[in-house]
Amino acid sequence: MHFQLNEEQRALGDMVQRFLSKEYAFEARRKILRSPDGWSREIWAKLGEMGLLALQVPEEHGGMAPATVETLVTLGAMGRALVVEPYLSSAILGTAIVRGLGSPAQREAILPAMATGERIAVPAHGEAGARFDLSRVATTARKGGAGFVLDGHKAVVLHAPAADLLLVTARTSGAPDAEAGLSVFAVPAGTPGVTLVPYPTIDGMRGADVLLAGVQVPADALLGPEGGAFPALSAAQDLGVAALCAEAVGVLQATLDATTEYTRTRKQFGVPIARFQALQHRMADMLMNVEQARSMSYLAAMHAASEDVRERRRTVSAAKVTVGQACRYVGQQAVQLHGGMGVTDELSVSHCFKRLMAIELTLGDTEHHLERFIRESK
Amino acid sequence: MDLSFTPEEQCFRDEVRAFLDQSLPPAMRHKVLEGLHVPPEDTLEWQRILFRKGWGGPNWPTEFGGTGWDPVRQFIFEEECAAAGTPRLLPFGLKMVGPVIQRFGNAAQHARFLPRILSGEDWWCQGYSEPESGSDLASLRTLAVREGDHYLVNGQKTWITLAQHADWIFCLVRTDRTGKAQAGISFLLIDMKTPGVTVRPIVMLDGGHEVNEVWFEDVKVPVENLVGEENKGWTYAKFLLGHERANIAGIGGSKRELARLKRIASEERKHGRPLSEDPLFAARLAQVEIDLLALEITNLRVLSAEAEKRAPGPEASLLKIKGTEIQQALTELMVQAIGPYALPFRIEALSDGFAGPAVGPEYAAPLAATYCNMRKASIYGGSNEIQKNIITQMILGL
C-alpha cells in the first residue's frame, strides 16, 4: 500500500495547478462569473488541449480512461481554484454515461468530440419531488414518430445552458420509483419542445430547469438498452460523487489555507488573532475535517469503478458523508474566523463557503448518503 | 415559581394580536413571512403605523413618548409582531441611540432627536466599527478634534448597516489619544448630509447591499451633538451594548421561522412521503425546537431579573450566542429541506412581485441566500467568541 503519486501524476497535478493559478486567479474568475454565459470557452478549450477532458474517455475513442488518480489530482486543483466550467457535469458524469450506455457507434460519434472539448454533454436527470432518489423519474418516453417522444420537467440541471447535448433520463416503463424501466436519450440542445429556464446557482455556476414537451427524438437517440439504464446511471453517479469529493478536498484545503493566512495577518487587541487559543483549536478541528475528507476521497476514488457494486456504493456514500460534514464545518468556521470580511463578496473565503455548501447538496446530500450507507451495509 | 403569563399579560397579548390583525398591511406581512426583501419604505411605514397607535416606542418609558411596557410585555409584543410577520423595527434609533440619549443626553437633545425616532422621520445608523477595530472596538481611531463650537471629524467607519438610507449616524470617536484607549472615546451624533460624509456600499456574499463604509473627511460637527461628557463615550457604549443584547435572542423570529420550516417540511417529499415524516429530518427539527424552548425560558428568566430592576448583565451574552445558533440552524434546515432547489440563485426572485418563470416551489427562492446571509449573526453585535470571553470573565470569573 502506498499513497504516493508517480512522476507523471505529479507532473500533471503541477501543470493543472500552474495553469489555474495563472489563468484562474480570483479576479479572472470573477470576470468569468460576470460574463453573459458565466463560464469561459477559452478556459474550456485549454483544458481540452491539456488532455484533461479526456481522462474519463476510453482509449479507443481518443481518451485515457480510467485515469483514476489523474482525475483525483485534476479535480483537487479545480476545487482549489473554484473552477465553474462544466468539468464534473460533462467530463466526468456526461462522459461516464455515454461510455457506460452508448453503442460503439454512438460512443465514437460523441466521445472524441467531448475529449477535445468541442462538445459538452451533461446529464438531465433530477426532478422536483425526487430529491436525491436516483430511480425516481416521472419524465416519460413513449414510442412515437420514427423514435421516441419525451415529456417531463428536469430540475436543476447543472450546466444545461452550456450543453450541446442533454442526456435525458426518462421512464419507458415501470413504477415511478422503479429501477427497471429507465432509459437515457441524447437530446441535442435546441431540439423543438425543449425549453430551458436558466439561472445562476448560489456558488456562481449556471444551471437550468429543462422542460420537455412532446420532444421528438429519433430511435438512435436512445443510449443503451431500453428500460435498462439504471446500473450505468448509478455507476456514473458514483464516479461523479468520487470526483466531487476530490474537488471538495481542493476547496477545503484552500479554505483552511485562506483562514490560517488571514488569522496570522489580522490583528486585534494588539496581536494576530491566530494567537487566540479559541481560534487555534477551531483551526485544528478544521484541519482534522480536511484530512478525514482527504482520506475518504482517496477511498472513494479507488472504489468508484469497483465491480463489487455494494462495496462501491458503500464506500462512495461513506466518503460523501465525511466530505459533506467537512464542507459544512470548515465552510462555516472559515467565514466565522474572518469576522465581517467573511460575509462579504470581496475575499475568496465566501466563494469557497458557497461552493462547499453547493457540494454538500450535489449528487446526494449527507443524509441521503448516510441512508445509503446503512442500506448497503446490511 | 410560576412559569405562566399572568391574566393581565394574556390580555395584553390578545390586545396586541387584535391590533396586528387589523393594522399590518398584507403586502408587508407577505414579504416578511416568505423571507423576501423588505424595502426601507415598509420599515418606516410600519414605524409610523405603530406611532399613530401610540406604540412607536415599545421599549421606551412614557416620559419620552414610549409605551412604558415592562420587559415581559416588550417580549410579548416582539413575539406577536414576529409571528404576525411585521417588518423588523429599526434597532438603531429605538434600541440603541434612543436609550443613550434618554439616559445621558440633555433636554435639548431629548426634544430634538427622540420624537423623530418615534415618528419614523429619522433613520439612524450605528457607527462603531472600523477596519482595524472590530472585536477590539476600544482601539478605534476616527478622530474628532474640538475647534471652537464644533468638532472636526476624520476617519473611516465600516460595516455600517443600512447607512445608505440613514439621516443620522451615532459614532464613537476618539477625542483623546493620550491615556487608556477606553478613556479617550466620545459619543457623537452626526448628520449624514454634512459635507465630507461619504457612504460606499459593501457587497455581501449573497449579493445584497446592507452594510457600508462611511468615510469622514473634515466633517464639521456642532459641539451640541456631543452626548454626555467628552471622553465618556465608552461608558455609554457599554450601556448601549447591554440594551442591544437584551433582545438579541430573537425568540419570536425563530418561532416564526420554525413554523415556516415545518410548513416547508410538510410540503417537501422524501422517498415519496412528506419530509416531515422522515425520522432523520424530524429528529433534527425536534432538536432545534427543543433548544428554542430552553432558550425561551432562559430569556424569560433574564427578563424577570431585569424587571426587578437589575440591569441586563452578562447573561445577555448567553442569549446572543444561543439565539444566533438557533437562527442559523433554522436556515440550515430550510436549505436541507428543499434539497437541490436550494441551488438556483436569482437575486431578482428575492423581491416581492418578481414575475419571471418559477423555479421550484415558491418558498425555495430565498432560502440559500438567507442561509449564507445569516452567517453574519454570529459575527455582528460582538462575535460569539467575544461573547464567550465575556461569559468566562464576567460570569465564571476566570
Ligand SMILES: Cc1cc2nc3c(=O)[nH]c(=O)nc-3n(C[C@H](O)[C@H](O)[C@H](O)COP(=O)(O)OP(=O)(O)OC[C@H]3O[C@@H](n4cnc5c(N)ncnc54)[C@H](O)[C@@H]3O)c2cc1C
Ligand atoms: C452584517 C454585519 C452588520 C454589521 N453592522 C454594524 C453596524 O451597523 N455598526 C457597526 O459599528 N458595526 C457593525 N458590524 C461590525 C461588527 O460589529 C464586527 O464585524 C464585529 O465586531 C467583528 O469585528 P471584525 O469584523 O473586525 O472581526 P475581527 O475582530 O477581526 O474578528 C475576526 C475573528 O476573530 C475572533 N476574535 C477576535 N478577537 C478575539 C478574541 N479576543 N478571542 C477569541 N476570538 C477573537 C472573532 O470572533 C472573529 O471570529 C456589522 C458586521 C456585520 C458582519
